[in-house]
Amino acid sequence: MNHLDRLESKSIFIIREAYKKFRKIGMLWSIGKDSTTMLWLAKKAFYGRVPFPVIYIDTGLHFKEMYEFRDECVKKWGLKLIVSKNYEEAERRGIGPEAKLECCTVRKTEALKKTIAEYKFEALLLGIRRDEHGIRAKERVFSPRNRDFMWDYKDQPPELWDQFKTRKEGEQHLRVHPLLHWTELDIWEYIKREKLPVNPLYFAKKGKRYRSLGCMPCTSPVESEADTVDKIINEVKESKVAERSGRAQDKEEANAMQKLRALGYM
Amino acid sequence: MENLKLVIVGHVDHGKSTLIGRLFYDTDSLPEGRIEEIREICEALGKELEFAYVMDHLEEERDQGITIDTAQTFFRTKKRQYTIIDAPGHVEFLKNMITGASQAEAAILIVDVNEGVQEQTRRHAYILSLLGLDQVIVVMNKMDLINYKEEMYDEVKKELLKFLESININPTYVIPISAKGGDFIAKKTRNLSWYDGPTVLEALDTFKTKNSPRDKPLRFPVQDVYKYDKRISVGRIESGIIRVGDKIKILPSGEETIVKSIAEYMKENVMQAEAGKSTGIVTQDKVFVDRGDVITHLEDLPVITDTINAHIFWMDKQPFKKPERLLFKCATQEVMCSIEKIERVIDSSTLRLLRRDADEIRNREVADTVIKTEKPVVVEDFNKIQELGRFVLQRKDTCAGGIITNIQKE
Numbered sequence: 001m002n003h004l005d006r007l008e009s010k011s012i013f014i015i016r017e018a019y020k021k022f023r024k025i026g027m028l029w030s031i032g033k034d035s036t037t038m039l040w041l042a043k044k045a046f047y048g049r050v051p052f053p054v055i056y057i058d059t060g061l062h063f064k065e066m067y068e069f070r071d072e073c074v075k076k077w078g079l080k081l082i083v084s085k086n087y088e089e090a091e092r093r094g095i096g097p098e099a100k101l102e103c104c105t106v107r108k109t110e111a112l113k114k115t116i117a118e119y120k121f122e123a124l125l126l127g128i129r130r131d132e133h134g135i136r137a138k139e140r141v142f143s144p145r146n147r148d149f150m151w152d153y154k155d156q157p158p159e160l161w162d163q164f165k166t167r168k169e170g171e172q173h174l175r176v177h178p179l180l181h182w183t184e185l186d187i188w189e190y191i192k193r194e195k196l197p198v199n200p201l202y203f204a205k206k207g208k209r210y211r212s213l214g215c216m217p218c219t220s221p222v223e224s225e226a227d228t229v230d231k232i233i234n235e236v237k238e239s240k241v242a243e244r245s246g247r248a249q250d251k252e253e254a255n256a257m258q259k260l261r262a263l264g265y266m
Numbered sequence: 267m268e269n270l271k272l273v274i275v276g277h278v279d280h281g282k283s284t285l286i287g288r289l290f291y292d293t294d295s296l297p298e299g300r301i302e303e304i305r306e307i308c309e310a311l312g313k314e315l316e317f318a319y320v321m322d323h324l325e326e327e328r329d330q331g332i333t334i335d336t337a338q339t340f341f342r343t344k345k346r347q348y349t350i351i352d353a354p355g356h357v358e359f360l361k362n363m364i365t366g367a368s369q370a371e372a373a374i375l376i377v378d379v380n381e382g383v384q385e386q387t388r389r390h391a392y393i394l395s396l397l398g399l400d401q402v403i404v405v406m407n408k409m410d411l412i413n414y415k416e417e418m419y420d421e422v423k424k425e426l427l428k429f430l431e432s433i434n435i436n437p438t439y440v441i442p443i444s445a446k447g448g449d450f451i452a453k454k455t456r457n458l459s460w461y462d463g464p465t466v467l468e469a470l471d472t473f474k475t476k477n478s479p480r481d482k483p484l485r486f487p488v489q490d491v492y493k494y495d496k497r498i499s500v501g502r503i504e505s506g507i508i509r510v511g512d513k514i515k516i517l518p519s520g521e522e523t524i525v526k527s528i529a530e531y532m533k534e535n536v537m538q539a540e541a542g543k544s545t546g547i548v549t550q551d552k553v554f555v556d557r558g559d560v561i562t563h564l565e566d567l568p569v570i571t572d573t574i575n576a577h578i579f580w581m582d583k584q585p586f587k588k589p590e591r592l593l594f595k596c597a598t599q600e601v602m603c604s605i606e607k608i609e610r611v612i613d614s615s616t617l618r619l620l621r622r623d624a625d626e627i628r629n630r631e632v633a634d635t636v637i638k639t640e641k642p643v644v645v646e647d648f649n650k651i652q653e654l655g656r657f658v659l660q661r662k663d664t665c666a667g668g669i670i671t672n673i674q675k676e
Contacts, residue, residue: 005542009502016500020489130340163658
């Protein structure tokens with residue numbers, strides 16, 4: 001078994017464990033490279049069927065290529081799609097990108113809250129990785145959220161030898177992170193090996209490409225000539241720029257990501 | 267690329283986070299602008315540039331200057347990629363330290379040469395020993411504060427090695443460093459010209475990655491059974507290799523059958539699967555298989571018992587008191603248990619015997635116990651197959667970890 005085989009097996013183990021322990025489970029799918037990889041791992045775990053719905057949070061501000069890619073994958077992979085949204089409220093209250101963190105909270109976190117309440121999800125699978133952001137580096141694989149969706153990052157349960165917190169008692173829901181141990185480079189090497197579909201926004205056009213996808217107003221492309229998966233792999237190997245450097249919410253203020261995540265952000 | 271998971275442990279303030287920051291800086295692994303960003307935060311807080319901020323990401327951690335929770339991050343050398351696990355050194359956060367250390371293949375134990383061996387130095391070393399980590403290097407930090415003199419290094423080294431010997435840890439190297447100054451992390455500097463050993467990076471590159479044991483007897487704990495067009499028993503092979511046509515036994519029932527096929531998505535004619543692999547098998551006969559069963563070959567069998575001798579380390583504020591019942595989780599097995607006997611309770615730092623034949627185990631104490639499970643479980647001695655020789659005890663959350671020492675056969 002090589003490095004990618006080991007990463008894959010660990011992720012499949014986590015996904016199967018979550019499915020065994022929580023019947024009301026959904027997978028958050030942002031259409032990005034990570035959660036699309038996670039979706040593929042779920043297909044592998046369950047022999048082609050994805051036995052739970054995938055949840056797409058529509059902020060009303062995504063790129064049109066994201067919606068197109070979403071619909072293609074849903075058709076090709078036979079997915080049960082739930083579209084979670086709260087942007088009508090944001091629009092009614094006039095909360096847009098200039099409101100920064102509040103905009104993220106209303107359009108994403110609040111939308112997810114409504115969906116969890118509607119479908120009574122006990123656990124959600126999320127494609128976050130430790131190398132993306134320092135605050136995500138501190139996550140557990142199975143991570144509880146309380147009734148108010150809060151992440152008690154100061155008192156997380158111990159997690160030893162792949163024995164996870166699989167009993168939900170009083171917590172609102174559990175976040176399950178099957179890709180926590182992958183890096184950006186691992187993801188691209190795996191996409192290449194498994195020949196996974198890639199959103200065209202990741203490929204360079206006119207000297208720029210998106211390295212991380214989010215809402216249009218708050219995501220900017222990076223300088224790049226990488227227009228194939230191979231070229232992206234080389235670029236990531238050499239890069240000295242943070243993956244999420246194009247994501248506004250990461251740099252808003254000191255500890256912005258911590259504040260967002262404590263409130264239930266992904 | 268090959269990846270090695272490395273935990274950095276030691277007493278609070280002995281310089282773990284600084285060492286990590288330095289490893290990143292010296293291997294040129296920090297993203298552009300990161301140092302500037304950290305410099306700005308430090309200035310805003312009225313502090314000198316702190317490498318520790320590379321890892322300490324929580325607001326509370328930065329304000330208080332301590333690591334609260336374990337974090338993992340990555341850096342690359344020419345040889346391989348490293349996952350660095352930063353473990354908190356404060357006694358309050360021991361469960362976070364154990365969470366970090368339990369995922370590592372190798373460890374760096376850091377000691378402030380001025381302060382010498384402290385409470386958490388001993389406790390962390392002891393935890394490494396309990397977890398079975400045998401690739402350890404010691405770094406003697408803050409050599410700059412004693413003008414890089416050899417005498418103090420020798421003195422602390424002597425004391426530490428004596429302690430480590432008593433818990434069966436034999437460090438590969440004891441390296442004098444200054445994480446702050448960058449001596450002997452990536453570069454050999456003249457400050458320490460009397461020391462002729464390797465740098466930290468050179469020492470790390472001598473470690474070996476720990477792959478799942480494919481050369482040991484087959485242990486395939488069943489995680490779930492999927493009833494698709496075929497009945498597929500899925501799980502991760504913890505040790506050994508399973509092949510199509512193999513005669514297998516399902517434990518604890520003891521039923522025997524043959525592997526008809528190995529099921530993997532979009533792959534035909536898979537003939538074998540080895541340790542570490544998440545896979546699925548279809549059996550020739552209709553046998554009853556369920557989560558928690560362990561599939562083995564017909565020979566070289568594990569132990570089936572309801573009585574287990576184990577070292578356990580308690581990591582919950584709320585102590586264990588007899589006759590509380592707890593959930594025993596080992597591989598995919600889950601069964602209620604009681605701790606029947608607490609033979610000895612010891613202090614995890616001083617290793618002093620606290621109580622014999624006790625009724626209670628408190629936070630951070632280690633105990634020799636006899637555990638009685640409500641149904642027989644399939645286990646191993648930790649020294650034979652770790653994956654089935656370790657377990658956790660859970661209330662709402664995990665409250666203890668355990669290592670199986672002497673198995674009593676039924």
